[in-house]
Amino acid sequence: MTVTCQHGLDVRFCLTCQQAGETVPLRRDALRVTEEGKPALLLRTHLGSLEVTTLVSDGKTIRFETMKEISLRHPLTVIPFNQRKVLKLFLELTLRKGYLFQPDQELTYREPREEGPPRCCFDFSELSLEKGSLGCTQCGKYVCQCGRCLCGYAGQNRRGQVFIGPPLPVSREERMEYIRVVRFCVDNIERRPKAKVFQLADFKRKSLKRR
Ligand SMILES: [Zn+2]
Ligand SMILES: [Zn+2]
Numbered sequence: 001m002t003v004t005c006q007h008g009l010d011v012r013f014c015l016t017c018q019q020a021g022e023t024v025p026l027r028r029d030a031l032r033v034t035e036e037g038k039p040a041l042l043l044r045t046h047l048g049s050l051e052v053t054t055l056v057s058d059g060k061t062i063r064f065e066t067m068k069e070i071s072l073r074h075p076l077t078v079i080p081f082n083q084r085k086v087l088k089l090f091l092e093l094t095l096r097k098g099y100l101f102q103p104d105q106e107l108t109y110r111e112p113r114e115e116g117p118p119r120c121c122f123d124f125s126e127l128s129l130e131k132g133s134l135g136c137t138q139c140g141k142y143v144c145q146c147g148r149c150l151c152g153y154a155g156q157n158r159r160g161q162v163f164i165g166p167p168l169p170v171s172r173e174e175r176m177e178y179i180r181v182v183r184f185c186v187d188n189i190e191r192r193p194k195a196k197v198f199q200l201a202d203f204k205r206k207s208l209k210r211r
């Protein structure tokens with residue numbers, strides 16, 4: 001059975017779909033618990049399969065595991081389970097394993113200047129502090145959502161000097177998953193206070209309407 005994508009191609013061979021699929025955010029309910037009680041993040045479901053790809057933590061490290069989706073429990077059914085604490089741990093371990101960091105200042109000279117932020121040399125996505133791009137702890141430059149940074153890249157810098165970066169410290173495919181995990185953790189660790197503000201504004205709007 002072939003599945004045709006929205007671009008009218010066999011979904012297995014459509015590059016646009018593949019790239020979108022690679023960087024798609026995790027499901028909102030991605031945080032689960034394994035049969036052994038370890039926290040896990042559901043990373044990928046596979047068409048026509050009951051097995052899913054997860055990232056499991058034992059508290060000290062993380063590793064990819066394939067398991068049946070049905071064996072994963074929802075964290076609300078496990079007591080005690082501090083979701084925020086678990087997400088913070090996942091964030092810390094994932095940053096370390098993916099050679100990633102969250103920049104607190106611009107990583108390129110050109111970014112705040114006329115030249116503007118750099119782009120990924122592969123998919124031309126903008127890389128900047130403003131866009132929330134992560135940094136690579138090995139080359140110190142931005143990492144694109146596709147997992148690429150200046151490591152493993154040979155090219156010319158803005159002064160025309162040729163350089164060859166060190167090899168990627170972790171496979172691009174793995175790093176791409178780590179980046180999705182970092183996004184998920186950051187969003188969900190920060191979500192709570194934002195949600196409260198929204199509810200309050202929402203309530204005020206409703207009560208205004210009533211008057
Ligand atoms: Zn497509
Ligand atoms: Zn790098």
Ligand SMILES: [Zn+2]
Binds near residue numbers: 120121122146147
């Ligand atoms: Zn890229």
